[in-house]
Amino acid sequence: xxxxxxxxxxxxxxxxxxxxxxxxxxxxxxxxxxxxxxxxxxxxxxxxxxxxxxxxxxxxxxxxxxxxxxxxxxxxxxxxxxxxxxxxxxxxxxxxxxxxxxxxxxxxxxxxxxxxxxxxxxxxxxxxxxxxxxxxxxxxxxxxxxxxxxxxxxxxxxxxxxxxxxxxxxxxxxxxxxxxxxxxxxxxxxxxxxxxxxxxxxxxxxxxxxxxxxxxxxxxxxxxxxxxxxxxxxxxxxxxxxxxxxxxxxxxxxxxxxxxxxxxxxxxxxxxxxxxxxxxxxxxxxxxxxxxxxxxxxxxxxxxxxxxxxxxxxxxxxxxxxxxxxxxxxxxxxxxxxxxxxxxxxxxxxxxxxxxxxxxxxxxxxxxxxxxxxxxxxxxxxxxxxxxxxxxxxxxxxxxxxxxxxxxxxxxxxxxxxxxxx
Numbered sequence: 001x002x003x004x005x006x007x008x009x010x011x012x013x014x015x016x017x018x019x020x021x022x023x024x025x026x027x028x029x030x031x032x033x034x035x036x037x038x039x040x041x042x043x044x045x046x047x048x049x050x051x052x053x054x055x056x057x058x059x060x061x062x063x064x065x066x067x068x069x070x071x072x073x074x075x076x077x078x079x080x081x082x083x084x085x086x087x088x089x090x091x092x093x094x095x096x097x098x099x100x101x102x103x104x105x106x107x108x109x110x111x112x113x114x115x116x117x118x119x120x121x122x123x124x125x126x127x128x129x130x131x132x133x134x135x136x137x138x139x140x141x142x143x144x145x146x147x148x149x150x151x152x153x154x155x156x157x158x159x160x161x162x163x164x165x166x167x168x169x170x171x172x173x174x175x176x177x178x179x180x181x182x183x184x185x186x187x188x189x190x191x192x193x194x195x196x197x198x199x200x201x202x203x204x205x206x207x208x209x210x211x212x213x214x215x216x217x218x219x220x221x222x223x224x225x226x227x228x229x230x231x232x233x234x235x236x237x238x239x240x241x242x243x244x245x246x247x248x249x250x251x252x253x254x255x256x257x258x259x260x261x262x263x264x265x266x267x268x269x270x271x272x273x274x275x276x277x278x279x280x281x282x283x284x285x286x287x288x289x290x291x292x293x294x295x296x297x298x299x300x301x302x303x304x305x306x307x308x309x310x311x312x313x314x315x316x317x318x319x320x321x322x323x324x325x326x327x328x329x330x331x332x333x334x335x336x337x338x339x340x341x342x343x344x345x346x347x348x349x350x351x352x353x354x355x356x357x358x359x360x361x362x363x364x365x366x367x368x369x370x371x372x373x374x375x376x377x378x379x380x381x382x383x384x385x386x387x388x389x390x391x392x393x394x395x396x397x398x399x400x401x402x403x404x405x406x407x408x409x410x411x412x413x414x415x416x417x418x419x420x421x422x
């Protein structure tokens with residue numbers, strides 16, 4: 001085996017721009033964080049490594065919102081503006097609307113213009129510039145080469161905790177006993193043509209005869225609109241989406257499974273459906289979790305724990321797609337619980353928050369909190385908290401929770417608060 005060498009790579013990097021808040025990652029958490037901070041009067045730059053916002057909801061074609069029991073804040077606003085027929089009268093209602101990833105992409109583009117957020121596409125995080133316990137800038141690869149983006153506050157919404165890890169924040173990956181993460185899935189859509197189609201199985205694909213042959217050993221799809229679009233979540237590839245080797249394998253193996261599943265469905269009940277869209281990239285459920293001021297646990301989730309510094313609430317089930325390659329899914333009912341602000345706060349950096357699926361949580365707890373609506377809620381709270389930190393000249397660990405709650409409430413975020421906390 002060739003000995004691995006390390007290199008000291010030094011460059012002088014020009015600053016592209018400075019903002020009050022720089023958000024890294026334009027998925028649900030990142031878009032909500034950017035909107036929330038901008039509405040607090042901050043200059044916001046949102047860095048997105050692809051050419052579109054929405055994260056897995058657009059890039060990954062995960063175009064269905066899982067029910068979380070709390071349709072509130074920016075997420076509620078999105079539903080009202082894009083999927084008005086699904087908008088519930090009260091916030092404490094579960095909805096699971098299927099939507100067009102293309103419409104959501106256009107909506108988010110226009111939303112950012114209206115909110116005054118500067119979105120910079122095709123800009124991938126490379127590293128941080130840190131002095132003491134404070135970030136001065138993030139360095140990113142852009143169309144013009146490496147550039148630095150300076151800010152007073154930074155919000156890591158990369159999904160993989162890339163900024164936090166590069167800043168020296170400790171992290172874990174996967175389940176506690178062996179580090180295995182939930183598998184990856186490539187989503188796709190099929191269109192009902194209204195007439196029989198000829199099944200097609202490309203070279204190198206699999207012939208699935210029965211349900212037990214399928215990658216997940218089950219059917220999992222939705223057709224909730226009236227346009228004949230079937231959204232399919234049936235591929236499954238073991239591996240960690242934060243590693244080069246596993247992701248490379250997943251992209252090719254998952255596409256092979258897509259064509260194989262389409263061929264199976266066309267022979268088993270979907271004889272008039274043709275493959276109409278395959279996601280731009282494989283969807284990743286789990287990679288890295290930071291270790292923040294508090295770590296959300298399985299016991300917190302199943303016991304319905306409430307926290308005084310709550311920023312998001314959900315009753316989405318424990319939903320663990322088996323990390324070990326078996327065709328099983330651990331699904332357990334959840335009554336409802338809080339996610340505290342401290343889960344987004346690393347101890348090691350004074351001006352960095354982490355929002356989205358890579359917050360401080362155990363493997364089991366993360367399987368419940370990882371879905372898109374919850375990420376919108378976490379992002380909104382992070383954007384407001386970052387603004388308060390600027391306003392009060394304090395670090396993110398010292399943001400006044402009473403003020404954060406007041407700002408959230410003024411932003412139409414509704415949180416259930418019991419008389420006492422456990």
